[in-house]
Amino acid sequence: MSAPLTLTGLFLYPVKSLGGYAVPEAGVTARGLRHDRRWLLVDERNRFMTQRQQPALALLAVAPAHNGFLISHRQRPDLRSLFVPLEATPERTLFVTIWDDMAWAWRGTPEADQWLTEALGRPCKLVYMSDMVRRDVEPDHNPEGQLVSFADGYPFLLIGEAALADLNTRLAQPVPMNRFRPNLVFGGGAPYEDDAWEQFRIGETTFRAVRGCGRCVLTTIDQHTATKSPVGDPLRTLATYRQAGNSTLFGQNVTGPGQGRVRVGDALTVLSRK
Numbered sequence: 001m002s003a004p005l006t007l008t009g010l011f012l013y014p015v016k017s018l019g020g021y022a023v024p025e026a027g028v029t030a031r032g033l034r035h036d037r038r039w040l041l042v043d044e045r046n047r048f049m050t051q052r053q054q055p056a057l058a059l060l061a062v063a064p065a066h067n068g069f070l071i072s073h074r075q076r077p078d079l080r081s082l083f084v085p086l087e088a089t090p091e092r093t094l095f096v097t098i099w100d101d102m103a104w105a106w107r108g109t110p111e112a113d114q115w116l117t118e119a120l121g122r123p124c125k126l127v128y129m130s131d132m133v134r135r136d137v138e139p140d141h142n143p144e145g146q147l148v149s150f151a152d153g154y155p156f157l158l159i160g161e162a163a164l165a166d167l168n169t170r171l172a173q174p175v176p177m178n179r180f181r182p183n184l185v186f187g188g189g190a191p192y193e194d195d196a197w198e199q200f201r202i203g204e205t206t207f208r209a210v211r212g213c214g215r216c217v218l219t220t221i222d223q224h225t226a227t228k229s230p231v232g233d234p235l236r237t238l239a240t241y242r243q244a245g246n247s248t249l250f251g252q253n254v255t256g257p258g259q260g261r262v263r264v265g266d267a268l269t270v271l272s273r274k
Contacts, residue, residue: 005268007202008161009177009185014069014086015039015126016150017050019061019223020181021069028205028260030147031129032155033183035086040096040105040150041116041124048098048150049124051218051226056120058226073119074224082115084108088128096127098150103133137210137255146255154253157213158184158194163250166191170237178223179234180215180251186268192242194252199271205260206271214247 013020016037027034041049041057051057059074068085092107108126116124129135129150137146138153148155159182168174177185184202186194197209215238220229239248 003188005186005188005270007184007262007264007266007268008187009182010262010264011181011183011185012036013181013183014062014084015041015060015071016048017041017054017057017218018071019058020178021062021064023064025261025263028256028258028262030155030256030258031135031149032151032256036183037149037151038087038129039084039108040098040127040129042096042127043125044123046094046096046125048096051221052216054120054122055221055226055228058221058223060116060119071116071119076119079115079119082112084112084126088130090130094125094127098135099152101135103129103135105129105133144255154210154213155256156184156207156254157182157251158186158207158209158254159251160189160191160194161185161187162189162191162193167234167238167250170241171233172231173229173233175219175234176223179219179221181218182251184254184262188268195249196273197252197270198274201269201271202262203260203266205257205262207254207256209252209254209274211253212244212247212249213251213253215250219250 010023010026011020012023014035043049061072061074063070068083070081072081073079088106090106093104096105105127112126135148137148199208219235220232238250242249
């Protein structure tokens with residue numbers, strides 16, 4: 001008999017495409033875990049920046065702090081850590097572009113822009129998504145009118161420990177879970193069994209698995225050194241057995257109820273299957 005399904009990891013990424021950190025519990029909001037990906041880096045044209053084009057973003061580690069978080073550079077001890085509050089104030093605004101979406105955002109401080117520009121060696125600005133901004137989950141998979149933060153397309157990403165263990169048996173060099181940047185990690189069950197899930201509950205909070213998450217080159221970037229895998233793994237290996245159309249799948253894109261709270265150790269119960 002397989003082990004019961006349990007939430008074994010919860011991860012926040014306050015700034016899209018920067019480092020994340022584990023938390024023992026988190027609030028669930030309409031856009032994802034509370035404080036997840038509400039900040040974003042944009043370039044001179046106010047277009048979003050990610051590790052896809054700027055692998056050096058992986059070198060910016062994020063750690064929790066009182067009422068905010070600290071950003072530090074993994075290879076630049078000369079740069080003192082930057083404190084960023086969990087929420088911004090609406091002193092300055094601008095329109096930003098993320099994928100095909102345009103949204104207005106609140107500016108961070110000039111000091112934050114200066115620090116990040118120095119850390120990355122190119123001009124950039126830090127911006128924040130307020131609760132007044134509406135950015136919808138892609139319409140073809142969004143009958144409930146769900147919202148999303150600055151995450152790629154969905155409020156939550158779910159991955160099973162068994163799936164990563166299975167992938168690592170196929171790789172010459174095993175990779176850690178942080179290559180895939182999940183919010184919700186569960187233990188127990190068979191590899192990829194979440195492919196068939198629809199509704200599931202973590203503790204008292206109900207979620208919906210919408211579709212498999214198509215993976216990109218970011219999975220080939222070491223999250224501590226910002227170096228790319230010379231052989232293109234794990235993406236190359238995943239493509240040999242997790243291909244669906246033009247996408248290489250690993251993990252589930254998930255929407256939620258808009259409110260609730262989840263904790264590491266909560267039971268995960270599958271309510272319905274596709």
